[in-house]
Amino acid sequence: MKHRFITLIITTMTFIQGLSAQQPEFSKVKTYIHQLDNVMEIIDTTELKVKLKEVELQFREVPNELNKVRLGIIYHETALNLSFFSKNEYKGYAQKSFDQLSNLFNSSITNQELMPYITSYRASALALVGAETKKLKLLDEAFKLFEDAITKYAAVSYLPEFLRGSVAENLPWFLITKRKLAIQDFQNMINKQENNPEYADWKIMSFTYWAWAKQHQGRKYRTKALAYLEQAIALDPNYKAGRHNAEELKSKFVK
Incomplete structure (x- = not known):
């Protein structure tokens, strides 16, 4: 019995440590928003085209981890706001975003405070690849990635729920189960914002x-x-x- 009790304690501690490793501190995650904000949610297409060239140049000059993330995000914004209105010029940016962010996601040395950004935009990029290629299977995989990101990071970052909700609300009517997630995600974000005005x-x-x-x-x-x-x-x-x-x-x- 005593050995079982000790085993239970060790198992519980390991589980808690695992959760801590997966979920970085809110304050540390928040510090990166100031360095990433100007490549996120750009709705002005003229501004976006200028920013794309700027971020690509920054990455070529200084290919550090932060600039890798910025490049992956600006590719996502390009795919979202330009590729669907372009015949050729901006096609393929969703895949470029997914590949860029996947390299960071799969690296053992990636800063954990950047993972909420990487996992969320990676999932959204895959959803955009699915939309561009008309492969429903990729959309299913994207929502699995979203679920994983929400489980690990929604407590410290608005991005997993915000991006999943944004994808879900724009799906066709026959994907009703996924569409309903938008209601859940946006409500969760509002609740968290009311509890912590610094959340988003x-x-x-x-x-x-x-x-x-x-x-x-x-x-x-x-x-x-x-x-x-x-x-x-x-x-x-x-x-x-x-x-x-x-x-x-x-x-x-x-x-």
Whole structure:
């Protein structure tokens, strides 16, 4: 009995240590947002084209770990915002993003505080590859990667749920099980933001409040949805995030 008790203690400690190893500290993860923010969620395509060239040049000049992550993310943004509107020039950027981030993901020396960014954008990049190649199997694999990222990092980073929710809400109607995850993910983010105002920045929450309202257009949710739309608008005075879409949806609700 005594030996079993000792074994149980050791097993429990190993499990806890494993969780700690998987989940870096919130404050340390947060420090990287200032170095990655300007390559994330770029909705202005002119700005994005300039930023793509800038980040590629930075990587060629200084191919360090941080610039590798920045390159993987800017490739993701290029795929998301340019490839689907281009015949040839921007095709293949989703795969480039996935490959770049996979190299970091599979490396034993990658900084653990960067893993929430790497795993989240890697999953989203694979979903974009699936959309570009019309391979549903890749979408299923992407959602498995999202689930793993959420399990490990959602407590310290908004990215796993934000990116999965963003993918899920744009899926066709017949993928209803996956589409429902958007409701869950955006609500979880709002709950975490209410508990910790430092959880996500203004840009992400502007998108999130608009996304929640879009997912809850029924009359029973109207008061709350309008309140969230007002927050989405207030957080984005310069139309860099969700304001434009929030104003359109608000106008629809009022009419």
